[in-house]
Amino acid sequence: xxxxxxxxxxxxxxxxxxxxxxxxxxxxxxxxxxxxxxxxxxxxxxxxxxxxxxxxxxxxxxxxxxxxxxxxxxxxxxxxxxxxxxxxxxxxxxxxxxxxxxxxxxxxxxxxxx
Amino acid sequence: xxxxxxxxxxxxxxxxxxxxxxxxxxxxxxxxxxxxxxxxxxxxxxxxxxxxxxxxxxxxxxxxxxxxxxxxxxxxxxxxxxxxxxxxxxxxxxxxxxxxxxxxxxxxxxxxx
Numbered sequence: 001x002x003x004x005x006x007x008x009x010x011x012x013x014x015x016x017x018x019x020x021x022x023x024x025x026x027x028x029x030x031x032x033x034x035x036x037x038x039x040x041x042x043x044x045x046x047x048x049x050x051x052x053x054x055x056x057x058x059x060x061x062x063x064x065x066x067x068x069x070x071x072x073x074x075x076x077x078x079x080x081x082x083x084x085x086x087x088x089x090x091x092x093x094x095x096x097x098x099x100x101x102x103x104x105x106x107x108x109x110x111x112x113x114x
Numbered sequence: 115x116x117x118x119x120x121x122x123x124x125x126x127x128x129x130x131x132x133x134x135x136x137x138x139x140x141x142x143x144x145x146x147x148x149x150x151x152x153x154x155x156x157x158x159x160x161x162x163x164x165x166x167x168x169x170x171x172x173x174x175x176x177x178x179x180x181x182x183x184x185x186x187x188x189x190x191x192x193x194x195x196x197x198x199x200x201x202x203x204x205x206x207x208x209x210x211x212x213x214x215x216x217x218x219x220x221x222x223x224x225x226x227x
Binding site: 107 | 118148150155156157158159160163204206212213214215216217218219220
């Protein structure tokens, strides 16, 4: 068990560019979550998958955001036409089973939009 | 709507002193409650959780928390703080009906020697 990994750890981009982040969950975990954390705030839920199915999306997830988990293993989060307001830490978590089970978090990807 | 309030943004304690971090939640049904800790450059780590049974739950690193339904609270406690406990602490709520967690804004703990 190597834990949840995220790549890259840091990303600096210019406004208007597209960025893609990757999350590799713990291997046997069927649920995968994306959260966003801005400075001085707690993580905010964006979306989650059970296997390859995307089951819930937050209102925070505008049309510029898309997430996939094509084979029920790793997931990608893409942001198109980035804006300065997208600057944040993007956290991925995974869990085995239902809601009372622990969500294991990765170290996050810090996005800075210039 | 679910919400979590952590009234204390920043707490400072001396090493060896006791600690209590406050958490209040708002949710209509029976909540699942969690405390996570986040150290600089590290991912969130689960300290403890409550979803049923005994309202006093024990966690890792000597932490405990007590669920009080009448007060809608889930305060985190530790009898003697160590310098390595300095970090950001987040309370979160979930439920049977949803798998997402709603987090509070966090409490930053500073420990003086």
